[in-house]
Amino acid sequence: MTTEQTHAQSNAEMRDKLTQQLRDRGLRLTPQREKILEVFFNLPEGDHLSAEELHQRLKSHHLDISLATSYRTLKLLVSVGALRELDFSEDHKHYELSRNPEAPHHHIICSGCGKTEEFESPEVLQLAVNLLREKRYKLTDVQLKLYGLCQDCCDDEPD
């Protein structure tokens, strides 16, 4: 992996890399898979979707891709490293583009209203790299979640 390119890869680059990774596994970049990826590319950085949200978004673009295919594709894209699977404390998972696997961002989650904010932390990443090297793990993702009550929810809550 190149250390000089510290920022996210371009869409074209990601696409090429992805196609290759799929080919290597004897899989295809079908129209459905492309469309799903497109949704994620068009998502503001730091944003994330659940399977249901993805499906709704496809629908609103008049793309009839079944929910089952959405689920299957999400799983597939996670397995090739194109998407990152996030779970906040909800009943479903969220997915976002792995824009920059070298510098994964983290989340602040309000337990009151479910709002999320993103932040990066080179310190945490460094700590993760060192720790897993020491323990002889091959690092694949670092997810730090800070749960709290945002200012609005502190006021709301009678607690």
Added chain:
Amino acid sequence: MTTEQTHAQSNAEMRDKLTQQLRDRGLRLTPQREKILEVFFNLPEGDHLSAEELHQRLKSHHLDISLATSYRTLKLLVSVGALRELDFSEDHKHYELSRNPEAPHHHIICSGCGKTEEFESPEVLQLAVNLLREKRYKLTDVQLKLYGLCQDCCDDEPD
């Protein structure tokens, strides 16, 4: 890293505090709730259970507590801060005793075999405290998850 008195509270302390917290909310420490807590108290530190695992464990102790009650109790105990809710990338949540809320521990998760390891990190905690103070959140939990492939799974995987 220091084994000081400021570490986890004793079971008796936790119990008292908990009873009080429940009372304050007009709730009861029923036999079922006590039994469930007992299971967690008897769990090796760092260990965690899913709702189903808890239910099985109760059953094996000849305690007929319904699965619904297990779920309800888990939720309740989380809401009063007695338990911590964890979600690894599985289809169910895990719960563990909040032994020391001041120094939450974190997890290394093998994506291959699902094995988990615990570790503490004062640095991460400090970072969380500072960041959330700055953003005016009331911090409730810090969860760092490091995903990777353990040595065994690296060997196994043909990848």
Added chain:
DNA sequence: GTGCTTGCAAAATGTTTGCAAGACG
């Protein structure tokens, strides 16, 4: 063709809920 992929509907999980009966202060 062969084998990957899709859509559909059904199934499988994990979790929550309505309700009547029970327990407790």
Added chain:
DNA sequence: CGTCTTGCAAACATTTTGCAAGCAC
């Protein structure tokens, strides 16, 4: 009593799967 709790079964939400049909190399 009134209210909190429980167990049961049904409901619910999310995700997975079997299968037949479709598509790509």
